[in-house]
Each structure stands twice: as structure tokens, then as C-alpha cells.
Amino acid sequence: MKILDRYLLKTYLITFISVFVILFFIFILQTVWLFISELAGKDLDLMMVIKFLLFASPKLIPMVLPLTVLLSSIMTFGDLAENYEFAAMKSAGVSFQRTLRPLGVFILLLSLCSFFFANNVIPYAEYKFINFRKNIAQVKPALAIAEGQFSDIGSINIKVDKKSGDKGEFLTGVTIHKKSSLGEGAKTVIRSKKGHLISSEDSDLLQLVLMDGYYYEDITPKNYKDREKMPFAKAFFKKYNINIDLSKLNAKEGEDDEITNTHSMLKISDLKYTVDSLTTDYNKEVISVADNLYQRLGVTNYYQVDSINPKKPKTPELTSFLNNKDKFRVLDVASSDALSSKQNLEMNELNFRAKKKDINSHWYSIYEKFIVAYACIFMFFIGAPLGAIIRKGGLGLPIVFAMLIFISFHFLNTFGKKFSQESGITPFLGACLSSIILTPLAIYLTKVAINDNGGVNFDFITEPFRKISNFFLKFNKQQ
Structure with missing residues (x-):
């Protein structure tokens, strides 16, 4: 040099x-x-x-x-x-x-x-x-729970007064608000004097064991007039177990796609193999949906089944022998079937777009x-x-x-x-x-x-x- x-x-x-x-x-x-x-x-x-x-x-x-x-x-x-x-x-x-x-x-x-x-x-x-x-x-399940403030974990909000133990697994003064699946807020409140977090590296579930506490739940009556009375249920327990999905502990809003995809974790050889598998499954699903739609509409005699690109259908003969009442009934059934098929196609379209996006991401x-x-x-x-x-x-x-x-x-x-x-x-x-x-x-x-x-x-x-x-x-x- x-x-x-x-x-x-x-x-x-x-x-x-x-x-x-x-x-x-x-x-x-x-x-x-x-x-x-x-x-x-x-x-x-x-x-x-x-x-x-x-x-x-x-x-x-x-x-x-x-x-x-x-x-x-x-x-x-x-x-x-x-x-x-x-x-x-x-x-x-x-x-x-x-x-x-x-x-x-x-x-x-x-x-x-x-x-x-x-x-x-x-x-x-x-x-x-x-x-x-x-x-x-x-490894340290208590990391998801901060002292003195509510922590949002999946379907519950939890607050503890104090944590102790080598991994912070022993809890004191536990308050839990359970979220309603109907979007009506937290209708269930659980308070206990003590709690214990139990986890395993081989399991995706975190077990929360509560001891010496009360369980409160607002009850929504079926009769609308009785809802003004605001009834609730209260129960005392010596021990109460709650299972928490660990996948939700570190999940951040807007990151679900980044966490679940795999294309960023594969080499070129693995990516090519995965793309081939995804493309094959995608084509099979398209054919399956098309065949199912043809059979559902009852037009298998006019369409070529088992093909992504079917032949052009023949024009069926009109049933001129029906009276007006029967014709309206036939049209009403056909309209209902067409609307249902349209909704089914829209759902499948979203599914196909997601699969195509996954294939494109791998490429x-x-x-x-x-x-x-x-x-x-x-x-x-x-x-x-x-x-x-x-x-x-x-x-x-x-x-x-x-x-x-x-x-x-x-x-x-x-x-x-x-x-x-x-x-x-x-x-x-x-x-x-x-x-x-x-x-x-x-x-x-x-x-x-x-x-x-x-x-x-x-x-x-x-x-x-x-x-x-x-x-x-x-x-x-x-x-």
C-alpha cells in the first residue's frame, strides 16, 4: 500500500x-x-x-x-x-x-x-x-405494577400500596378495577390486604393470588326501571385467584403489528421459504372462498368451480310461470342472499389484504x-x-x-x-x-x-x- x-x-x-x-x-x-x-x-x-x-x-x-x-x-x-x-x-x-x-x-x-x-x-x-x-x-412479574398508582394490564387496573420480596412478588394493599367487556366502565372492584404474584418462565400466564379481601360488583338488572336502584353484590374471600395474560404486560399501543410479525427475524433463506408457504396458502384460500361463494349462490352450473378466474356464466332462463307474489318472494330472498354474500366478500377482502401485506413485507x-x-x-x-x-x-x-x-x-x-x-x-x-x-x-x-x-x-x-x-x-x- x-x-x-x-x-x-x-x-x-x-x-x-x-x-x-x-x-x-x-x-x-x-x-x-x-x-x-x-x-x-x-x-x-x-x-x-x-x-x-x-x-x-x-x-x-x-x-x-x-x-x-x-x-x-x-x-x-x-x-x-x-x-x-x-x-x-x-x-x-x-x-x-x-x-x-x-x-x-x-x-x-x-x-x-x-x-x-x-x-x-x-x-x-x-x-x-x-x-x-x-x-x-x-423473570420479574412485578415490573408491570408500580407502587401507589394504577397500572393498566389487559382487562384490569391494579394498584398496590407496597411491594416486597426479591422480585417484588409480595403485594400489600391491593385494589383492582375490572373492565367491563360491554364498554360500561369498571363495574367490579376487588380489594385485599395482601397479594402474591406467581409466574413461570415456561408459562404465558401470571397468577395473582389475593388474600383477605372483598369483592364488589355492580349488577345491571334486565328491567330498565330497576336500574335506578343501583343494586350491587358484595362478598368476602380468604383467597381469590386471577390469571393475567403476560403478552399484554409489555405491549404498547400501535405496536401489535411489529410484535407479531416474523419477517424482521428471518434470514434470506428462511424468508424465501416463508414467502413460498404464505403464497401457496393465500392462493388456496382464494380458491376456497371462490368455490364456497359459487356454491352458496347456487351458480355452480354456470361457473367453472375450482378456479380463481372462472369462465363467464351463462344467462339462466327466467321463471315466467311464477305469479307476482311468488316473484316478489324470490326477489326478496335473492336480495337477502346478495347482501349476505356482499358482507362476506368484504370480510374476506380485509383478510386477503392483511395476508397480502404480510407476503409483501417478507419480500x-x-x-x-x-x-x-x-x-x-x-x-x-x-x-x-x-x-x-x-x-x-x-x-x-x-x-x-x-x-x-x-x-x-x-x-x-x-x-x-x-x-x-x-x-x-x-x-x-x-x-x-x-x-x-x-x-x-x-x-x-x-x-x-x-x-x-x-x-x-x-x-x-x-x-x-x-x-x-x-x-x-x-x-x-x-x-
Whole structure:
């Protein structure tokens, strides 16, 4: 390796590592903020918090790595251009594309490593993360219950005055409000002096044993006039057992889809196998629903059964021998059957959309693993020539350009993912949308930097910031 190659690689790596650590720390703080309700006020020990963050951190790499490559490339090549090192290299006969060679090899190796990481490490970490959140209550069931305040767990609200024991399993002063399944509020109240939480790592149920308490329940009479009397039942118990579903302890609103899906926890080989199975089941269910509908409507003599695309039906002969009364009765029955079939089709349509979305999500996950690797390449070929063109290093202007490009990249990825999941576009096109749009920009900027023709002018971006800076400098001098 030549001295120039070592110098460029060393300069780039120092910036790359520094930027990666800073960005990774920022995204970790964002993760802590997203799951603050699961970490704060639950007496978690340091080891469990470290495990939580350790399992959550690998899935941040697909966002951190492309931004790191982009920002470090702009900063490194911006510093080289600002300090006239590129001018010195060109005077010595070293072209711009020659300076890209050692860093290009590094980026290529980094892309291969990111693909391996996305295909092997991230699925395993995601599997451990989801199961860790699910089993955290099995290890320490009292984590879901805070002292002195009501905690919402599934169909009950529970408050305890004090917790004791190694795992906080012994409760004192327990108050429980049971929610009504009819949406009429809490009509059942249970109070007990003591309680005991019993759980097992092999079970999905948490048993709450209450001792020495009272059970109150408002009774709703069948007769509407008697409801004004507000009768209720009261009972004393020595021991009362309540079973709680552990899957609801750590569930957050709006996260059911993320918790239940599996595409984020599978490798490419497993994803392909799962997609084949899901597609086969989907086609079989479509045929089954179609056959059932044909038989239900009684049109099997006119339609081709056992086919997703049936033949066009023949027009049946009208029953002209019926009188008007019978005809109205036949029409009424036919209308009722048609309405019932319409409602059945609407329910099946929702079911098919959910299954199709699941299939698209699996396909998207396959392509996404390749896009993570390719993103590092085109981000480098955007950042490196952009830094050489703007001739600015440091943390000022490069951050502005990096954030604008990365926000566009992230928006296109999010849009492509959501649109492809809803079958608006193919999963392949949805995963490649950001690459398709930003790759021509990388080619254009690289061509401009190689030709060094100054054909790119960013004054329309930098001028507002320059004016604001001059205004504050002038204002400070007047003070």
C-alpha cells in the first residue's frame, strides 16, 4: 500500500469512527426514549437495561451506517479540498478517481460486512429483543405494577400500596378495577390486604393470588326501571385467584403489528421459504372462498368451480310461470342472499389484504438486506465528490448537506416500504426506490468532481446561512 493510500484511509477512518460513535449514541438515546415506559420506574437492574439496549441496537445499523458513510465522506474530502491537498495531489499527477481507489475498496468491504450483518446479526438480535420484552415480566412479574398508582394490564387496573420480596412478588394493599367487556366502565372492584404474584418462565400466564379481601360488583338488572336502584353484590374471600395474560404486560399501543410479525427475524433463506408457504396458502384460500361463494349462490352450473378466474356464466332462463307474489318472494330472498354474500366478500377482502401485506413485507425484507449494502456504496459516491465540490470540512456545511440527503433517503425508504406493503408498487421497486432516485445523483456528482469544471453551484443553499451569520455578527459588534 502506498503512502498516499495509507494517508487517505487513515484520515477517512478517524472521521468515520468518530461520526459512527456519535450517531450511534444519538440513535440509542432515541431508542431509550421510545421505550422509556418499559424502562422507567420498574426497578430494572443495570444488567437487564444493558441487555435491552444490546438487543435493540443492531437494528439501528441500517440507518446509522449509510448516514455515517455520507457524512464522513463529505467531511473528509471537504477538509482535503479546503486545505488545498487535492490541488497538491493534482499537481503531482494524482487524479480524483485515483484518490477514490483505496476508500472505494474499504467501502466495498464495508458493504459486504453490512450485508452479512443485516442477514445474520439483525434477525437474531430482533428475535432476542422481542422475546426479551415478552419474557421480562416472567423473570420479574412485578415490573408491570408500580407502587401507589394504577397500572393498566389487559382487562384490569391494579394498584398496590407496597411491594416486597426479591422480585417484588409480595403485594400489600391491593385494589383492582375490572373492565367491563360491554364498554360500561369498571363495574367490579376487588380489594385485599395482601397479594402474591406467581409466574413461570415456561408459562404465558401470571397468577395473582389475593388474600383477605372483598369483592364488589355492580349488577345491571334486565328491567330498565330497576336500574335506578343501583343494586350491587358484595362478598368476602380468604383467597381469590386471577390469571393475567403476560403478552399484554409489555405491549404498547400501535405496536401489535411489529410484535407479531416474523419477517424482521428471518434470514434470506428462511424468508424465501416463508414467502413460498404464505403464497401457496393465500392462493388456496382464494380458491376456497371462490368455490364456497359459487356454491352458496347456487351458480355452480354456470361457473367453472375450482378456479380463481372462472369462465363467464351463462344467462339462466327466467321463471315466467311464477305469479307476482311468488316473484316478489324470490326477489326478496335473492336480495337477502346478495347482501349476505356482499358482507362476506368484504370480510374476506380485509383478510386477503392483511395476508397480502404480510407476503409483501417478507419480500421487502429480502430486498432490504441488499439495499443496506448498496446504500453504503452510493452514499460514498455522493459524499466524496460533494465534499470535493463544496470545499468545506468540519461540522458546519457538511452536516446540512448530509442531513438533507439522508432525510430524502429515509423518506423514500419509508414511502417505498408502506406503498409496497399495500400493493401499490412491487416490493422490489419499493425497496429500490431510494437507490433508483439517488444513484443518478451519485453518478452526476462524481462526474463533476472528476472533470473539476465547477458546474455545481450551491450558493442558493449556503447564501441564507451566510446572511444569517453576518447579521448576528453585525448585531454583536453593535452591542
